[in-house]
Amino acid sequence: MACRFYVGGLWIEDGSLTFRDMMLVMMAIMMTAMAIGESSSMAPDATKAKNAVINIFTTIDKLPSIDSEYSKQRTKLSPASVEGTVQFRDVSFTYAGV
Numbered sequence: 001m002a003c004r005f006y007v008g009g010l011w012i013e014d015g016s017l018t019f020r021d022m023m024l025v026m027m028a029i030m031m032t033a034m035a036i037g038e039s040s041s042m043a044p045d046a047t048k049a050k051n052a053v054i055n056i057f058t059t060i061d062k063l064p065s066i067d068s069e070y071s072k073q074r075t076k077l078s079p080a081s082v083e084g085t086v087q088f089r090d091v092s093f094t095y096a097g098v
Contacts, residue, residue: 004029 004026011017 008017008022008026012019012022
């Protein structure tokens with residue numbers, strides 16, 4: 001920072017730079033450095049988001065254990081319509097491996 005002020009002072013003295021322009025450049029440098037510092041604090045969140053996206057696409061690309069195309073290809077008789085009710089009792093759900 002001292003070097004920037006020294007060189008800026010020399011340029012102001014010889015007339016190639018105005019004080020206003022020097023201060024604008026200094027503020028731009030400081031604001032950019034602050035933005036870079038703040039963005040680096042978000043790196044762990046970006047890594048978590050990347051891993052979440054990988055998990056989502058892995059789940060989407062996973063082949064189901066039941067081949068629904070095979071069951072569509074088999075020819076068997078099925079009723080034209082079905083009537084009735086379905087009741088679920090004592091049903092629970094857990095993810096595998098949890």
